[in-house]
Amino acid sequence: MAKQLLKGNEAFAEAAIRAGCEGFFGYPITPSTEFLEHMAKRMPELGRAFVQAESEVAAINMVYGAVCTGKRAMTASSSPGISLMMEGISYIAGTEVPAVIVNVMRGGPGLGNIAPSQGDYYQMVKGGGHGDYFPIVLAPASVQEAIDQIGLAFDLADKYRSVVHVIVDGNIGQMMEPAELPPMRPLPKDVPEWAVNGAKGRAARSLSSIYIDPKDEEVTNIRLVRRWMEIEKNEVRYTEYFLDDAEIAVIGFGTAGRVASSAINQAREEGIKVGLFRPITLAPFPKKQIEDLSKHVKSILVVEMNSGMMLDDIQSIVQGRVPVEFFGRMGGVTPFPDEILDEIRRVNTNEAVINGQVRAEWLDRLEKLIEEGK
Numbered sequence: 001m002a003k004q005l006l007k008g009n010e011a012f013a014e015a016a017i018r019a020g021c022e023g024f025f026g027y028p029i030t031p032s033t034e035f036l037e038h039m040a041k042r043m044p045e046l047g048r049a050f051v052q053a054e055s056e057v058a059a060i061n062m063v064y065g066a067v068c069t070g071k072r073a074m075t076a077s078s079s080p081g082i083s084l085m086m087e088g089i090s091y092i093a094g095t096e097v098p099a100v101i102v103n104v105m106r107g108g109p110g111l112g113n114i115a116p117s118q119g120d121y122y123q124m125v126k127g128g129g130h131g132d133y134f135p136i137v138l139a140p141a142s143v144q145e146a147i148d149q150i151g152l153a154f155d156l157a158d159k160y161r162s163v164v165h166v167i168v169d170g171n172i173g174q175m176m177e178p179a180e181l182p183p184m185r186p187l188p189k190d191v192p193e194w195a196v197n198g199a200k201g202r203a204a205r206s207l208s209s210i211y212i213d214p215k216d217e218e219v220t221n222i223r224l225v226r227r228w229m230e231i232e233k234n235e236v237r238y239t240e241y242f243l244d245d246a247e248i249a250v251i252g253f254g255t256a257g258r259v260a261s262s263a264i265n266q267a268r269e270e271g272i273k274v275g276l277f278r279p280i281t282l283a284p285f286p287k288k289q290i291e292d293l294s295k296h297v298k299s300i301l302v303v304e305m306n307s308g309m310m311l312d313d314i315q316s317i318v319q320g321r322v323p324v325e326f327f328g329r330m331g332g333v334t335p336f337p338d339e340i341l342d343e344i345r346r347v348n349t350n351e352a353v354i355n356g357q358v359r360a361e362w363l364d365r366l367e368k369l370i371e372e373g374k
Helices: 008-018 033-045 056-067 079-095 121-125 143-160 170-174 214-234 254-269 287-294 309-318 337-351 358-371
Strands: 004-007 023-026 049-052 073-077 099-105 136-138 163-169 176-179 238-241 248-251 274-279 281-283 299-304 324-328
Touching: 004 008, 004 143, 008 033, 008 073, 008 099, 008 143, 008 163, 008 170, 008 176, 023 033, 023 056, 033 049, 033 073, 033 170, 049 056, 056 073, 056 079, 056 099, 073 079, 079 099, 079 121, 079 163, 099 143, 099 170, 121 281, 121 309, 136 143, 143 163, 143 176, 143 214, 163 170, 163 254, 170 254, 248 254, 248 287, 248 337, 254 274, 254 299, 254 337, 274 287, 287 309, 299 309, 299 337, 309 324, 309 358, 324 337, 324 358
Parallel strands: 023 049, 023 073, 073 099, 099 163, 136 163, 248 274, 248 299, 299 324
Antiparallel strands: 004 176, 136 281, 238 274
């Protein structure tokens, strides 16, 4: 199919439909609402289930019920709405059924604002809900990647009977870009053998996340951990840009990584040997690849649209082998390429620190930028 000019949320939603989504349950919240609106129109046209629930709590529990039948079902929301869903997400994980959740992130904490942010990193990557479970987290950086990764999300969810989050910030949800939609996949005629079937008697199947006996819960948790180890082994995804001869590696995901690539192009024109490492799976995180990278570069600059959440993971991987610097914007502010370029120049002058004061020195520089009206 030819490329079309598509809005992020609408393209995202249509790609989910074409990937075989048979049930969507959600509640409107900016900047993800167009996702729900597109589903409201398209799903009934195709004879599929759409429900605008009375709340995010109701929506995620509707998803829970739907996926227990073996059908592909999902929801989409934005940061505070996802927070409300966390209990239900944990139930889904504990029941070991596949579900896809899209988070179009906005500024926070609290009600915050409707501007783009990456402040949900901890909430998404570290599990969010209670208990021992590990969600898969995908982070596209363009409308095309969002289209491609929603299909991947359903496939991974089914393969591992796992919760899969696809997270973007409001920029990607709201922007329009040329992109190509996939063909419509045929819906499966059969349901998985584990799915509930509505039967009575000896043929009936049931699903639950309740394990009253702690030993039974522990056995279940062992199974979840072993499954996660398999995911870590097989499903790490990332992209590299100009890293072959790089002395400085910039690491950023989603929009932050995308903006950084523009800064890197400019820095290269100035003769600075800098490249980009952009994680696509935030969970499983590309630990081995970043560890190897830290052995071949002189310094690392982490760029995020938050207070340095992925930074903590990278520091724990690098373990002081090279200086790890940080630049971020918060509260719904998107960094500009020239801001990241200035940071690359600074790191290139060997001013990068390794003394544990990364956040404090970043805050000083950020406050100066704000005073300058940037």
